[in-house]
Amino acid sequence: MKLLVIEDEPDMLNSITSYLAKSGYVCEIAATYAEADERMWLYEYDCILLDISLPDGNGLDLLREIKERKNPAGVIIVSAKNSLDDKIAGLNLGADDYLPKPFHLSELQARVNAIIRRKNFAGKNEIVLENLVIDLDSKTVQVGEHFLTFTRKEYEMLLFFVSNKNRVVSKTSLAEHIWGDHIDQVDSYDFLYSQIKNLRKKLKELGSAFNIQSVYGLGYKFSTL
Amino acid sequence: MKLLNITTKYFLVSFLILLLLWAIAFFFIIKSKIENDVDEFLTSRKVQILQAIADNPKLLQEDSPVQPDYRIEKISPVQAKNISEHYRKIFLTDPVEHEPEPYQQLVTTFSTKTGYFKLTLQTSLVESRELIQIILFTVIALFLVLLLFVVFMNRKLLQKLWRPFYATLDQVGKYRLELPQKIQFPVTKISEFRELNETIDRLIKNNLQAFENQKRFTENASHEIQTPLAIVRNKAELLMQNPDLTAEQAELVQAMTENLSRLSRLNKSLLLLAKIQNNQFPETEEIDVQTILKKLFDDLNELMAFKNITFKMAAAGKAVVNMNPDLAEMLFGNLVRNAIRHNSENGKIEVTIKEGEVSIENTGLPFDGDTERLFQRFSKNSSHQDSYGLGLSIVKSICDFYRFSISYIVEKNIHKISIRF
Numbered sequence: 270m271k272l273l274v275i276e277d278e279p280d281m282l283n284s285i286t287s288y289l290a291k292s293g294y295v296c297e298i299a300a301t302y303a304e305a306d307e308r309m310w311l312y313e314y315d316c317i318l319l320d321i322s323l324p325d326g327n328g329l330d331l332l333r334e335i336k337e338r339k340n341p342a343g344v345i346i347v348s349a350k351n352s353l354d355d356k357i358a359g360l361n362l363g364a365d366d367y368l369p370k371p372f373h374l375s376e377l378q379a380r381v382n383a384i385i386r387r388k389n390f391a392g393k394n395e396i397v398l399e400n401l402v403i404d405l406d407s408k409t410v411q412v413g414e415h416f417l418t419f420t421r422k423e424y425e426m427l428l429f430f431v432s433n434k435n436r437v438v439s440k441t442s443l444a445e446h447i448w449g450d451h452i453d454q455v456d457s458y459d460f461l462y463s464q465i466k467n468l469r470k471k472l473k474e475l476g477s478a479f480n481i482q483s484v485y486g487l488g489y490k491f492s493t494l
Numbered sequence: 495m496k497l498l499n500i501t502t503k504y505f506l507v508s509f510l511i512l513l514l515l516w517a518i519a520f521f522f523i524i525k526s527k528i529e530n531d532v533d534e535f536l537t538s539r540k541v542q543i544l545q546a547i548a549d550n551p552k553l554l555q556e557d558s559p560v561q562p563d564y565r566i567e568k569i570s571p572v573q574a575k576n577i578s579e580h581y582r583k584i585f586l587t588d589p590v591e592h593e594p595e596p597y598q599q600l601v602t603t604f605s606t607k608t609g610y611f612k613l614t615l616q617t618s619l620v621e622s623r624e625l626i627q628i629i630l631f632t633v634i635a636l637f638l639v640l641l642l643f644v645v646f647m648n649r650k651l652l653q654k655l656w657r658p659f660y661a662t663l664d665q666v667g668k669y670r671l672e673l674p675q676k677i678q679f680p681v682t683k684i685s686e687f688r689e690l691n692e693t694i695d696r697l698i699k700n701n702l703q704a705f706e707n708q709k710r711f712t713e714n715a716s717h718e719i720q721t722p723l724a725i726v727r728n729k730a731e732l733l734m735q736n737p738d739l740t741a742e743q744a745e746l747v748q749a750m751t752e753n754l755s756r757l758s759r760l761n762k763s764l765l766l767l768a769k770i771q772n773n774q775f776p777e778t779e780e781i782d783v784q785t786i787l788k789k790l791f792d793d794l795n796e797l798m799a800f801k802n803i804t805f806k807m808a809a810a811g812k813a814v815v816n817m818n819p820d821l822a823e824m825l826f827g828n829l830v831r832n833a834i835r836h837n838s839e840n841g842k843i844e845v846t847i848k849e850g851e852v853s854i855e856n857t858g859l860p861f862d863g864d865t866e867r868l869f870q871r872f873s874k875n876s877s878h879q880d881s882y883g884l885g886l887s888i889v890k891s892i893c894d895f896y897r898f899s900i901s902y903i904v905e906k907n908i909h910k911i912s913i914r915f
Contacts (some may be wrong), residue, residue, distance in 0.1 A: 441884065
């Protein structure tokens with residue numbers, strides 16, 4: 270899987286690439302409009318992360334070019350402006366997703382995975398993690414012949430964990446992913462605990478090799494025991 | 495008291511006093527003038543009579559015909575000495591109407607060869623009294639008419655003259671800094687009013703400038719903060735991945751992440767407030783309040799279940815509002831999260847929807863502060879340390895923007911927010 274990260278802020282760029290590299294993606298970088306333009310001519314990518322405000326041009330113009338050239342890469346717009354106009358313009362121009370800054374890296378990872386899964390959809394659309402099989406079409410989770418029903422939110426949580434497997438997922442990023450951006454307005458994340466407990470129980474019941482581990486007070490990690 | 499009434503009042507009072515003094519003075523002047531005339535008339539009549547007597551002494555004989563306006567009596571020299579010439583006012587009964595009528599008399603003495611005589615001349619004052627009365631009435635009538643005219647003119651004139659002022663006042667009263675509207679001052683020839691309009695215009699422009707600057711500052715500052723904030727947050731997230739973290743270090747990272755989240759939430763809220771005030775949500779669509787509230791509560795049912803909150807929703811009518819969908823989500827989302835967040839364990843939430851009105855009632859801690867303050871930025875209930883009080887401020891901003899009226903009532907442990915569209 271090859272990714273192009275177009276971002277002029279070096280610190281931002283580093284964080285993104287080092288996080289995404291952990292899930293085995295090859296990340297190439299471009300800090301300017303010109304650089305990005307050149308790379309897109311030369312190479313093919315599965316997914317492009319596009320910052321709208323670049324020092325030498327507007328990311329939306331780059332997006333327009335990507336679409337004109339029928340570049341098959343999925344595009345996620347990353348913008349610090351969080352402006353609705355940008356979001357609407359971007360999605361209208363054919364971007365696959367829009368992520369306002371600041372975002373959680375785990376959230377970015379989940380979005381990138383979702384896009385790559387959609388783009389590389391060939392035959393069976395499923396995720397296999399050791400003995401755990403998630404069918405993305407029928408939204409079922411199984412281990413061997415063993416099925417269990419997951420609620421919509423449990424399923425979404427599981428996918429989020431799968432996208433960020435073997436990495437620590439903070440409670441905030443998990444809660445925001447499932448309940449939306451404003452969930453942090455509601456008191457504490459104590460309610461998450463009971464949700465995690467249920468999910469954990471179901472995975473254990475299925476006999477999944479992967480399960481959710483608590484990492485100090487930081488959050489959770491989806492990994493083999 | 496209105497300016498118009500005050501001027502009229504002062505005008506009326508001073509005019510009445512002036513009129514009164516004038517009328518009194520006029521009355522006495524005219525009266526004395528007429529009395530003088532009467533006296534002069536009597537004197538000249540006396541001269542005529544004396545002349546006539548001197549020419550024809552027979553007039554003094556006893557059988558001479560009685561004259562209506564004078565009487566001559568023979569008197570002794572001693573009596574003559576005691577009588578000096580004088581005027582006096584007497585009342586004589588009118589033989590026809592039997593009413594006393596005023597007369598002016600001149601009493602004098604004269605002597606001829608035949609002896610001393612007393613001459614009493616008189617003339618009726620009825621006519622002159624009537625004259626005085628007529629003059630007085632005419633004067634009063636004239637002054638009253640004048641007064642009415644002046645007061646009326648004054649009112650009309652003032653109304654006309656001050657019209658630009660009231661128009662300006664009306665415009666300024668309706669003006670709201672945060673709404674996109676311009677003041678149209680009335681055109682006026684009066685330089686003071688023109689100056690007033692110019693001054694107000696300048697004042698508003700300065701205020702608007704300051705307001706714009708403040709909004710832009712908030713927006714720019716929030717934007718500028720966004721990127722470094724995003725970087726730090728992501729770095730902390732990377733740090734979290736370090737497998738060698740000790741429990742102590744993990745705690746530090748956790749505290750950092752949590753506070754970074756708070757900071758970024760605060761920043762997002764400020765940005766949103768600035769955007770609402772900058773009118774950056776122009777598109778609107780019809781939003782069914784019941785549908786959106788149901789969805790929002792459904793999305794958070796795990797939270798309600800966690801606190802064991804009973805939820806009820808009653809719709810007596812359909813509330814449909816025309817507003818921006820993102821702002822609707824923000825408005826109702828904040829209300830919903832607020833109702834859950836500030837609820838107590840085993841609490842209740844009751845949503846009532848009527849036509850053009852929605853109210854959300856939730857149990858919670860009693861609040862004895864000023865509920866108006868809850869809508870202000872950074873006002874918070876001390877029991878919730880995490881809250882930056884921007885939620886209700888956003889709610890208020892959105893309501894203000896769409897001119898919805900919002901009320902917050904706390905009765906014991908029941909909090910009730912109602913919005914009328």
